[in-house]
Amino acid sequence: VADLLPRTGTWLRCQLHAHTTNSDGEATPKGLCDHYARAGFDVLAITDHWRVTSHEHDRIVVIPSSELSARCDTPVLESEVLALGVAVLPEVRDHFESTEALAAWIRSEGGAPYLCHPYWSGLGAAHYTSAPSLVGMEIFNAGCEIENGNGYATAHWDTVIQTGSLPFGIATDDCHRIGQDSRHGWTWVAADERSGAAVIAALLAGRAYASTGPELHAIELDGAQVEVRCSPARSVRMRSGPWDGCSVHADPFLYPTRGRITARAADGTITGARFDLPRLWRWGRIEVEDAHGRRAWSNPFPLPGEPPATAYFAGGPRHG
Numbered sequence: 001v002a003d004l005l006p007r008t009g010t011w012l013r014c015q016l017h018a019h020t021t022n023s024d025g026e027a028t029p030k031g032l033c034d035h036y037a038r039a040g041f042d043v044l045a046i047t048d049h050w051r052v053t054s055h056e057h058d059r060i061v062v063i064p065s066s067e068l069s070a071r072c073d074t075p076v077l078e079s080e081v082l083a084l085g086v087a088v089l090p091e092v093r094d095h096f097e098s099t100e101a102l103a104a105w106i107r108s109e110g111g112a113p114y115l116c117h118p119y120w121s122g123l124g125a126a127h128y129t130s131a132p133s134l135v136g137m138e139i140f141n142a143g144c145e146i147e148n149g150n151g152y153a154t155a156h157w158d159t160v161i162q163t164g165s166l167p168f169g170i171a172t173d174d175c176h177r178i179g180q181d182s183r184h185g186w187t188w189v190a191a192d193e194r195s196g197a198a199v200i201a202a203l204l205a206g207r208a209y210a211s212t213g214p215e216l217h218a219i220e221l222d223g224a225q226v227e228v229r230c231s232p233a234r235s236v237r238m239r240s241g242p243w244d245g246c247s248v249h250a251d252p253f254l255y256p257t258r259g260r261i262t263a264r265a266a267d268g269t270i271t272g273a274r275f276d277l278p279r280l281w282r283w284g285r286i287e288v289e290d291a292h293g294r295r296a297w298s299n300p301f302p303l304p305g306e307p308p309a310t311a312y313f314a315g316g317p318r319h320g
């Protein structure tokens with residue numbers, strides 16, 4: 001049995017995208033820290049635009065970070081990237097020449113570059129794959145969802161995965177107004193210790209998962225099946241490529257696909273599920289949906305075996 005969700009480390013609830021009065025946010029640095037500490041967060045990355053906001057706080061770990069931009073072939077001619085864990089910015093505060101130049105610079109400074117709100121920014125898979133120094137992307141951004149409904153980027157994520165890489169996904173608030181666009185999206189990080197450096201190391205290694213509510217407790221590869229344990233859910237899915245994937249549902253009128261429920265809470269919601277491997281693709285990711293439609297998303301993982309040698313699918317990514 002192999003763990004596809006980290007089993008060691010301390011799970012820390014992290015807000016990785018939020019603004020203060022040092023850029024276009026309404027909260028002061030102290031106000032933002034107080035808010036997230038009170039809301040039960042362990043870690044906060046303050047990500048003002050082109051500015052590193054430092055704030056010592058006794059109840060929440062603050063990671064020096066910012067939100068930077070690069071020139072990019074989009075309608076607004078820019079992409080934005082979270083520079084998580086980078087404390088010192090370049091002298092010239094102008095767009096980097098490309099997303100890759102920006103992401104590579106963040107990596108060279110020891111930080112974790114995550115692409116911001118790809119749907120909201122009008123980015124496609126090629127924008128992501130042209131920047132191989134990126135380690136992942138926001139697959140949920142609450143501010144974008146509240147503003148114009150472009151907050152979910154899971155289709156962008158899967159399209160990139162189909163090209164052969166396994167980007168990590170984070171969920172964030174992109175908070176500008178505490179109490180309104182806050183506490184909607186966060187990332188659970190399995191860190192070796194309660195420190196900013198340990199959180200960045202875990203984000204670089206993908207030891208994390210994104211959530212707007214549900215919790216993932218275990219994901220195990222057991223021979224040719226994947227076992228999932230989670231907080232009570234109405235649906236649990238193993239997402240994969242086109243024409244593929246698996247699901248189970250608490251509602252008996254919804255049919256399962258290549259999976260079965262292995263544990264339930266007293267009210268019938270799902271707390272355990274077991275899936276067969278996808279038929280066509282050698283990757284999966286777990287997605288849990290609770291009774292309110294809130295979701296948790298694991299990072300994508302490779303799966304063993306060879307895909308069927310059909311002409312139609314023979315050229316696809318294998319991830320083996």
Ligand SMILES: [Zn+2]
Pocket residue numbers: 017018019047067174
């Ligand atoms: Zn932002």
